[in-house]
Amino acid sequence: MNTPNTQSHLNDLHKQLVGLDSQAIRSRIRSNSYQGHTAGLASGVLQANLVIMPEEFALDFFRFCQRNPKPCPLSGVSDTGNPILHTMGQDIDIRTDVSAYNIYRYGKLVNSTSDIVDIWQDDFVVFALGCSFTFEHAAQRAGIKMWHIENNTTVPMFRTDIDCVPSNRFGGKMVVSMRSILKDQVQLVSEISAKFPLAHGAPLHVGSPEEIGIADLEMPDWGNPAPIEQGHVPVFWACGVTPQVAIEEAQIPIIITHKPGHMLISDIDACAENPIIQSKTKGD
Amino acid sequence: MNTPNTQSHLNDLHKQLVGLDSQAIRSRIRSNSYQGHTAGLASGVLQANLVIMPEEFALDFFRFCQRNPKPCPLSGVSDTGNPILHTMGQDIDIRTDVSAYNIYRYGKLVNSTSDIVDIWQDDFVVFALGCSFTFEHAAQRAGIKMWHIENNTTVPMFRTDIDCVPSNRFGGKMVVSMRSILKDQVQLVSEISAKFPLAHGAPLHVGSPEEIGIADLEMPDWGNPAPIEQGHVPVFWACGVTPQVAIEEAQIPIIITHKPGHMLISDIDACAENPIIQSKTKGD
Numbered sequence: 235m236n237t238p239n240t241q242s243h244l245n246d247l248h249k250q251l252v253g254l255d256s257q258a259i260r261s262r263i264r265s266n267s268y269q270g271h272t273a274g275l276a277s278g279v280l281q282a283n284l285v286i287m288p289e290e291f292a293l294d295f296f297r298f299c300q301r302n303p304k305p306c307p308l309s310g311v312s313d314t315g316n317p318i319l320h321t322m323g324q325d326i327d328i329r330t331d332v333s334a335y336n337i338y339r340y341g342k343l344v345n346s347t348s349d350i351v352d353i354w355q356d357d358f359v360v361f362a363l364g365c366s367f368t369f370e371h372a373a374q375r376a377g378i379k380m381w382h383i384e385n386n387t388t389v390p391m392f393r394t395d396i397d398c399v400p401s402n403r404f405g406g407k408m409v410v411s412m413r414s415i416l417k418d419q420v421q422l423v424s425e426i427s428a429k430f431p432l433a434h435g436a437p438l439h440v441g442s443p444e445e446i447g448i449a450d451l452e453m454p455d456w457g458n459p460a461p462i463e464q465g466h467v468p469v470f471w472a473c474g475v476t477p478q479v480a481i482e483e484a485q486i487p488i489i490i491t492h493k494p495g496h497m498l499i500s501d502i503d504a505c506a507e508n509p510i511i512q513s514k515t516k517g518d
Numbered sequence: 519m520n521t522p523n524t525q526s527h528l529n530d531l532h533k534q535l536v537g538l539d540s541q542a543i544r545s546r547i548r549s550n551s552y553q554g555h556t557a558g559l560a561s562g563v564l565q566a567n568l569v570i571m572p573e574e575f576a577l578d579f580f581r582f583c584q585r586n587p588k589p590c591p592l593s594g595v596s597d598t599g600n601p602i603l604h605t606m607g608q609d610i611d612i613r614t615d616v617s618a619y620n621i622y623r624y625g626k627l628v629n630s631t632s633d634i635v636d637i638w639q640d641d642f643v644v645f646a647l648g649c650s651f652t653f654e655h656a657a658q659r660a661g662i663k664m665w666h667i668e669n670n671t672t673v674p675m676f677r678t679d680i681d682c683v684p685s686n687r688f689g690g691k692m693v694v695s696m697r698s699i700l701k702d703q704v705q706l707v708s709e710i711s712a713k714f715p716l717a718h719g720a721p722l723h724v725g726s727p728e729e730i731g732i733a734d735l736e737m738p739d740w741g742n743p744a745p746i747e748q749g750h751v752p753v754f755w756a757c758g759v760t761p762q763v764a765i766e767e768a769q770i771p772i773i774i775t776h777k778p779g780h781m782l783i784s785d786i787d788a789c790a791e792n793p794i795i796q797s798k799t800k801g802d
Contacts, residue, residue, distance in 0.1 A: 293577045293643075297595050300580075301605055303792045311581050313686065321585055321683060359577075399605060399794060402597065428791075435791060507712075507719060508587045510683060 244270040251275050256499045257324060260331045269333045269348050271495035273383075277371050280432060280504050281497035282309050282322070282362035283474045284332060285481060286350075286490040289314045291403070292359040298404035298480060299363065305398070305408055305476030307432045309502070309509035312360035319360060321510050323501030328360050334493035341482040346493055353490075364432030365474050365497055366411065368504040372430065378423050381414055381460045388495075389413065390454035391473050395447025396438075398476065403484045410438055410470040412451065414462045420469060427471065432509055439470040446470065528554035535559050540783045541608060544615045553617045553632050555779035557667075561655050564716060564788050565781035566593050566606070566646035567758045568616060569765060570634075570774040573598045575687070576643040582688035582764060583645065589682070589692055589760030591716045593786070593793035596644035603644055605794050607785030612644050618777035625766040630777055637774075648716030649758050649781055650695065652788040656714065662707050665698055665744045672779075673697065674738035675757050679731025680722075682760065687768045694722055694754040696735065698746045704753060711755065716793055723754040730754065 247268050251259050256276045262268045272281055287295060292314070299306040310322040319326040330349045337345040337353070366389075370380055382389045389411045396408040415423050420440055428436035439446050451468060452459050456475055462468055481489050492498060502509050531552050535543050540560045546552045556565055571579060576598070583590040594606040603610040614633045621629040621637070650673075654664055666673045673695045680692040699707050704724055712720035723730050735752060736743050740759055746752055765773050776782065786793050 289577065293573065293580065293598075296577065296580050296584075297597070300592060300595050301794055303794065308584060311584050313581070314577075431791075507715075510585055510587065 248275070256501050259499050260323075260326065263333045264327070264330045266348055272333065272497045272499055273367060273495060276499045278504055280309060280322075280500045280502040280506070280509060281365050281367045282500055283365050283477070284328070284335075284490070284492040284498050285361040285363065285477060286328070286358050287361075287481070287486055288355065288488065289357045289359050291484070291486050294402040294404055295361065295481070298398070298401035299361065299477070301399035301401060302408075302476065303431070304435055304438065304472035305474065307364040307434060308361065309364045309432050309500070310360075310362040314359050315356040317354060317358075317360070319362065322362060322498075323511060326498070326500070328498070329354050332492050332496060332498050334496040336491045336493050338482065338486075338489045338491070340487060341485050350490055353488075355488075362498055362500070363474060363477060364430075364434070364509070366433050366471065367497065368433035369427045369430040371504070372426050373423055376422060376426055378415065378419050378426070382458070387460070388457035390451070390458060390460050391456040391475050392443070392448045392470075393455045393479075398480065404480045406476070406480050406483055407447075408438070409455070409473045409475040409479060410446065411457070411473040412443075412454070412460065412468050412470050414460055414466040415469045416466055420467060423469065430504065433504075434472045434474070437469045438472050441467050443468060443470075532559070540785050543783050544610065547617045548611065548614045550632055556617065556781045556783055557651060557779060560783045562788055564593060564606075564784045564786040564790070564793060565649050565651045566784055567649050567761070568612070568619075568774070568776040568782050569645040569647065569761060570612070570642050571765070571770055572639065572772065573641045573643050575768070575770050578686040578688055579645065579765070582682070582685035583647065583761070585683035585685060586692075586760065587715070588719055588722065588756035589758065591648040591718060592645065593648045593716050593784070594644075594646035596642075598643050599640040601638060601642075601644070603646065603782075606646060606782075607795060610782070610784070612782070613638050616776050616780060616782050618780040620775050620777050622766065622770075622773045622775070624771060625769050634774055639772075646782055646784070647758060647761060648714075648718070648793070650717050650755065651781065652717035653711045653714040655788070656710050657707055660706060660710055662699065662703050662710075666742070669744075671744065672741035674735070674742060674744050675740040675759050676727070676732045676754075677739045677763075682764065688764045690760070690764050690767055691731075692722070693739070693757045693759040693763060694730065695741070695757040696727075696738070696744065696752050696754050698744055698750040699753045700750055704751060707753065714788065717788075718756045718758070721753045722756050725751050727752060727754075
């Protein structure tokens with residue numbers, strides 16, 4: 235437990251988690267035995283972005299997600315003040331079961347922690363939003379190459395000129411991620427991703443970055459550049475950084491999110507029609 | 519305009535609306551030229567159930583819908599106090615653009631009206647939830663008979679023993695509608711309805727009413743009985759009466775809904791990936 239969290243040590247720990255089920259992984263995270271990223275873990279279940287804020291702002295953020303379902307695919311919302319996210323899995327305590335958290339005050343990142351037990355508030359509402367890991371797994375299984383995964387970089391992300399549909403203080407421009415896809419696989423990758431609306435669904439745009447306000451593909455606003463190789467075209471998906479930008483600009487006294495890449499691992503099947511575990515909550 | 523609203527007069531008026539687009543129909547409704555039901559109108563666009571309540575209760579109801587997406591498929595949520603439902607169409611004024619409203623006080627129906635201009639409150643939040651009209655049109659086009667439509671009755675609806683996932687004061691049992699389907703068309707009707715998650719999606723159950731707590735198919739809790747003819751099986755879908763029951767039991771000072779069958783006609787394509795009209799709100 236007291237081993238230093240060096241990158242190579244984290245990589246070793248990550249390898250030990252591959253093949254474990256969601257509950258076993260969350261248990262390791264809860265006991266602080268693992269504080270690394272969750273890419274490649276618990277393949278086949280829904281992983282989610284996390285946004286936690288006081289109830290005062292929750293209705294507006296809820297509306298923002300409802301109005302912008304492609305960048306903000308809502309997969310779960312807690313009861314006010316209740317850290318147990320009972321619709322997304324067995325015994326998920328949102329204060330401890332994510333490997334790393336970012337804490338924002340008035341839109342500014344002030345701290346990263348491995349749990350939020352001490353700063354939990356009775357008026358907090360937890361929002362879980364689907365992420366693209368789910369569809370990337372499915373695309374790879376279908377033989378579609380993901381350059382950023384194979385090269386161990388972060389997918390390039392760009393601010394577009396597409397307005398989100400605003401909700402009171404939440405608004406801003408849509409952020410997209412870009413993947414370079416073989417021309418004759420564009421149809422296939424579109425069909426596969428469309429099957430995962432909670433992982434941002436079908437692409438937002440194919441082909442011309444300038445049409446959605448992106449000036450230079452080699453200069454992503456977040457992540458690392460990725461080449462458009464011969465015979466490939468750039469394909470753009472709505473991205474979970476969109477709500478991140480919206481909440482930073484909303485100037486809220488306190489917001490807690492997961493640390494990028496360190497997602498909530500749910501018990502929900504990635505292919506489930508709905509992200510709700512009814513049997514587990516029946517009779518609660 | 520002063521012609522009496524007899525049933526045969528309403529039927530004549532209804533015929534005049536068939537073939538008109540959403541905006542033309544809403545315009546007739548707004549001017550009180552039509553106060554009848556909306557079945558069979560504006561085929562191809564999303565029709566929606568309406569639930570309006572004070573903001574105080576809106577976050578809990580929002581969570582109830584998120585947790586029970588099959589009976590409560592959310593298609594739109596207004597800003598607090600704003601009667602213009604700008605994400606669902608051009609110039610929809612929710613106070614006048616539905617043909618008939620029911621007003622509930624503390625769960626009890628107290629009045630039905632043709633507009634709600636005089637009782638609109640600055641703290642009202644409007645929820646629009648998809649309805650099954652959309653998928654019934656698609657099923658009929660695929661050659662699947664809908665007994666209740668052909669016989670001009672109301673689809674039979676039953677209270678099941680399936681618990682909704684509760685959200686504070688909102689809860690209760692799931693209500694389902696039943697359609698009698700030819701055995702060899704069950705797969706087809708399931709696939710068609712699954713394509714319309716905002717019209718309750720795929721069936722909840724096929725075949726055995728007793729397995730979901732229904733004692734007698736000839737005694738529906740709402741609507742009219744429908745026969746299970748030779749070679750047919752009963753197929754059950756989650757039903758929009760579920761939130762209706764939940765709001766009646768929640769004992770809220772004032773809630774306004776559409777009158778059953780008198781839906782909000784949106785501008786949203788029934789097959790749209792998401793129920794949001796982004797272009798119309800851009801730059802708002």
